[in-house]
Amino acid sequence: MSNVKTNSRLSHRVQQxxxxxxxxxxxxxxxxxxxxxxxxxxxxxxxxxxxxxASISSLERGFTAxxxxxGIIELRREISxxxxxxxxxxxxxxxxxxxxxxxxxxxxxxxxxxLNEGDEVIxxxxxxxxxxxxxxxxxxxxxSVGTNNEDNFKVSAKQIEAAITDRTKALMLCFxxxxxxxxxxxxxxxxxxxxAEKHDLLVFSDEIYAELSYDECHVxxxxxxxMKERTILISGFSKSFAMTGWRLGFVLAPEDLLAAxxxxxxxxxxxxxxxxxxxxxxxxxxxxDDLERMKQSYKQRRNYVVKSFKEIGLSCHMxxxxxxxxxxxxxxxxxxxxFAEKLLLEERVAVxxxxxxxxxxxxxxxxSYATSMDNLEQSVERxxxxxxxxx
Ligand code: PLP
Numbered sequence: 488m489s490n491v492k493t494n495s496r497l498s499h500r501v502q503q504x505x506x507x508x509x510x511x512x513x514x515x516x517x518x519x520x521x522x523x524x525x526x527x528x529x530x531x532x533x534x535x536x537x538x539x540x541a542s543i544s545s546l547e548r549g550f551t552a553x554x555x556x557x558g559i560i561e562l563r564r565e566i567s568x569x570x571x572x573x574x575x576x577x578x579x580x581x582x583x584x585x586x587x588x589x590x591x592x593x594x595x596x597x598x599x600x601x602l603n604e605g606d607e608v609i610x611x612x613x614x615x616x617x618x619x620x621x622x623x624x625x626x627x628x629x630x631s632v633g634t635n636n637e638d639n640f641k642v643s644a645k646q647i648e649a650a651i652t653d654r655t656k657a658l659m660l661c662f663x664x665x666x667x668x669x670x671x672x673x674x675x676x677x678x679x680x681x682x683a684e685k686h687d688l689l690v691f692s693d694e695i696y697a698e699l700s701y702d703e704c705h706v707x708x709x710x711x712x713x714m715k716e717r718t719i720l721i722s723g724f725s726k727s728f729a730m731t732g733w734r735l736g737f738v739l740a741p742e743d744l745l746a747a748x749x750x751x752x753x754x755x756x757x758x759x760x761x762x763x764x765x766x767x768x769x770x771x772x773x774x775x776d777d778l779e780r781m782k783q784s785y786k787q788r789r790n791y792v793v794k795s796f797k798e799i800g801l802s803c804h805m806x807x808x809x810x811x812x813x814x815x816x817x818x819x820x821x822x823x824x825x826f827a828e829k830l831l832l833e834e835r836v837a838v839x840x841x842x843x844x845x846x847x848x849x850x851x852x853x854x855s856y857a858t859s860m861d862n863l864e865q866s867v868e869r870x871x872x873x874x875x876x877x878x
Contacts, residue, residue: 500623500624500626501624503623504620504623504624505620507616507843508616508839508840508842508843509526509616509839509843512526512827512831512837512839512840513526513527513837515828515831516831516837519831519835521835522831522835522836522837523835523836523837523858523862523865523866523869524836524837524858525836525837525838525853525854525855525856525858525862525863525866526837526838526839526853526855527855527857528665528666528810528811528855528857529725529726529731529855529857530726530729530731530781530810530857531857531858531859532729532781533729534728534729534730534733534766534770535728535729535770535774535777537769537773537774538728538730538766538767538769538770538774539766540769541765541766541768541769542733542762542763542765542766542769544765545761545762545765545766546762550761550762550765551761551762552761553757553758553761554586554758554759554761554764555758556749556752556753556757556758557584557585557586557749557752557758558584558585558586558737558758558759558764559586559761559764559765559768560580560581561768562586562764562765562767562768562771563580563581563584563586564580565768565771565772566578566580566584566586566737566739566771567579567580567584569771570707570722570739573697573698574694574697574705574707574709574710575707575710576707576709576710576715576720576739577715578739579742582742582745582746583739583740583741583742583745584737584738584739584745585737585738585740585745585748585749585752586735586736586737586758586759586764586767587723587735587736587737587738587752587756587759588734588735588736588756588759588760589723589725589734589735589736590693590695590721590722590723590725590736591617591736592736592752592756593719593721593723593736593737593738593748594617594618594621594691594693594721595621595624595625596738596748596751596752596755597691597719597721597738597740597744597748598621598622598624598625598627598691599624599625599751600744600747600748600750600751601656601657601689601719601744601747602622602625602626602627602656602657603626603656604626605626605627605628605654606626606627606628606654606655606656606657607627607628607629607630607652607654607655607656608622608627608628608629608630608655608656608657608658608659608691609630609631609632609647609650609651609655609657609658609659609688610622610629610630610631610632610659610845611632611634611642611647611658611659611660611661612631612632612633612634612844612845612846612847612848613633613634613640613664613666613667613813613841613844613845613846613847613848613851614659614661614664614665614666614844614845615661615665615666615693615844616843616844618659619845622659627656628654630650630652630655631650631845631846632646632647632649632650632846633845633846633847634646634667634669634846634847635847636802636804636815636851639669639804639805640664640667640668640669640804640813640847641669641671641675642660642671642679643675643678644678644679644681644682647679647682648682648686651686651688655686655688656688656689657688657689657690657691658679658683658688658689658690658691659690659691659693660679660690660691660692660693660708661692661693661694661695661696662676662694662808663696663697663699663700663705663806663807663808663809664696664808664809665696665809665811665844666811666813666839666841666844666848666851666853667804667806667811667813668789668804668806668807668808668809668810668811668812668813669804669806669807669808670700670702670703670705670806670807670808671706672703672706673706673711676706676708676711677711679708680708680711680712680713680714683714683717684713684717687717688717689717689718689719689744690708690714690717690718690719691718691719691721692707692708692709692718692719692720692721693721693722694707694708694720694721694722695721695722695723695725695726695727695736696726696727696808696809697722697727697808698726698727698778698782699726699727699782699785699808699809699810700807700808701782701785701786701789701807701808702805702807703807705808707720708720709739715741716741717741718740719738719739719740719744720738720739720740721736721737721738722736722737722738722739723735723736723737724736724767724770726809726810727778727781728767728770728774728777728778729781730763730766730767730770733760733763733766733767734759734760734763735759735760735763735764735766735767785810785856785857788810788856788857788860788863789805789806789810789812789856791856791860791863792812792854792856792863792867793805793806793812795863795864795867796812796814796867796870799867799870799871799874800818800874800878801814801815801816801818801870801874802814802815802818803815810855810856810857811853811854811855811856812853812854812856813841813851813852813853813854814851814852814854815850815851816850816851816852817850817851818878819874819877819878821877822840822842822849822850823840823841823842823848823849823850823851823852824840824842826840826852827839827840827852828840829873829877830852830869830870830873833873833876834869834870834872834873835869836866836869836870838852838853838854839852839853840852840853841853854866
């Protein structure tokens with residue numbers, strides 16, 4: 488708090504939080520015409536029709552009341568069998584599953600459920616921009632562990648161990664990763680599991696991009712030996728089923744942790760929107776073909792952008808999942824902020840400067856390829872033109 492100018496009307500915790508670095512770019516871009524945006528982290532598909540129809544039907548049938556705090560039991564049962572089928576994890580729908588308002592809420596209540604003032608949470612970065620503020624808002628202290636291009640943005644147990652202190656309470660992992668698209672295989676995850684056991688850490692595993700793993704099957708952290716008891720598994724419908732606006736996610740955790748999160752959820756949110764829960768139920772029951780169709784389309788676009796970035800001279804690791812490429816712009820000599828600003832103002836392409844995602848992000852830009860091939864082709868052309876001007 489020392490170098491923060493304080494306002495006595497506001498909480499110290501809120502004042503400690505920096506405004507999102509992504510927002511500044513969206514605000515700039517929103518005032519300009521003919522922008523191609525590779526900035527937003529959401530699918531370019533509309534939610535499949537059968538999902539929308541199921542939600543509409545729930546309204547027609549008059550299901551407009553609060554649901555159970557933890558979510559409608561049919562949805563929790565379906566989440567349970569879906570997670571077992573797809574990721575080999577077993578959770579009891581009655582006591583270990585909570586339907587949340589997006590994965591975002593799950594991260595928030597997870598942090599608030601476990602942290603005491605001053606507890607440290609190791610965050611593997613570059614990372615989703617919410618983790619640091621949500622740790623801080625829960626009274627915790629975020630400890631950054633950076634990854635890098637040379638290691639394909641994977642993290643090792645050794646790197647994590649170096650950051651552990653006697654205040655470390657939890658570790659935050661996200662694979663496939665936003666913003667790097669990095670994935671970790673079973674062996675790599677196993678090393679981290681051993682470390683979690685050795686140091687008695689809780690592990691947040693944000694697996695919201697699990698279904699968008701292109702080259703290898705996703706390994707759920709909770710499926711590793713002895714890990715279920717110490718894992719808070721976060722997921723949701725936003726990315727895999729193209730449902731960002733529905734605000735529906737879920738969290739899976741051992742009963743004691745889940746009961747604590749349920750307390751927070753019940754007093755602040757009551758329940759996730761009922762009509763959205765009926766849509767999500769349908770997505771799990773009949774949406775797997777649509778999911779596969781969208782996944783194949785992202786994969787094709789991933790292959791195109793990574794190849795094209797390399798052709799125009801930007802080094803770019805092959806992201807194994809999610810829908811982001813994270814090329815290096817280091818050779819331009821500009822910071823990621825300067826490069827992104829130039830690209831926006833001179834070539835009208837919006838990307839997100841890598842530094843906003845924390846350690847390891849500087850020198851890179853995040854490009855979401857969840858947009859049309861036409862937009863991607865034009866963006867590559869425009870980037871090439873800018874690179875020719877400045878290198
Ligand atoms: N976790 C990660 C890694 C994300 O990238 C995002 C959204 O961008 C979220 C969580 C939030 O997802 P939701 O829409 O379910 O709140």
